[in-house]
Amino acid sequence: MSSWKNLRTTVKDIIDLSAKSATLADPKANLFCQQFLKQAPNERTELIKSICLDHGLKTDRIYQSINFLANSNKNLDDFNKSFRLSTYDKLNVGAKPEYYSFFQNLARVKDGVNTLVKLRADLLKMLENKCESNSKLEEDLKIMNYILKNMLVLWFSTGLLNIQRIDWKSPTILVERVAQYESVHQIKTLTDLKNRLGSMRRCFIYTHSTMPYEPLVILHIALTNSVSSNINELIKRYKTTINEDKKEFDVTKCSNAIFYSINSCQKGLQQVDLGNSLIKSCVRLLLEELPNLKSFHIGKFF
Secondary structure, eight states: HHHHHHHHHHHHHHHHEEEOOHHHHHHHHHHHHHHHHTHHHHHHHHHHHHHHHHHHHOOOHHHHHHHHHHHHOOHHHHHHHHHOOHHHHHHHHSSOOOOOHEEEHHHSSSSHHHHHHHHHHHHHHHHHHHHOOOOOHHHHHHHHHHHHHHHHHHHTOGGGGGEEOOOSOOOOOHHHHHHHHSSSOOOOOOEEEEEEESTEEEEEEETTTTTTSSOEEEEEEEEEEEEOHHHHHHHSSSOOTOOTTTTTTTTTOOEEEEEEEEEEOOOOGGGGHHHHHHHHHHHHHHHHTTTOOEEEOOTTOO
């Protein structure tokens, strides 16, 4: 039996155990997280299909619930009078696929949220490539994507995120990630990276407590006394050297902040809007640090 088929059994075990107690499902959830990313891309694709087919929406159950409500009430007034929490709960449970509880249980364990972000990245790739000729399965995969996206929106709400400034003294792994994820204006050399993190620059990232060394969004800012429409000039205007003249680079006298590059780093968080929130948070932080700033500009460079 191939590895993805073993994990298919693990998924069922997690769902069955969680029906009794979420804690009982934790060991299996940990096992799934450890093994999922070890699978080859084609095996992960087959696994996602199997989760969708085995534990997706039960449309017959939804139909029965709706039909029962429709037939047991003569009109809207009757429906309003008879509608109770128990009715809502039945509808809510019936409308959720079994994999909803599977996703919830993964989110409880270490690396679970990260695994779900990677799983959704695979799911999006499947939908983009239209790898499925079965129209019914493709529609079910779209529903899975919609449900998982909405769960990630809750787990990655900005109140749960950490904002960090990255400079040359930051942890090496985060500095490396900044260079790795820069897709707007590629960082080609170590000197280039030092320039982006220099005294006239600011680099901020969002991270999540479950993914502390994985930037979610990276924002690069140039501090200047004038607004430039030339990105090459903007990037190279203030080069940081070991013996830089600190008077020449008096950041406290800058009046403009130009947001010249923003990168969404996790494909699995596509359509989870974090960029706008990061920009707003950075404006507040910059004003606290540099009250002389008068203007903020989003460059037309990305």
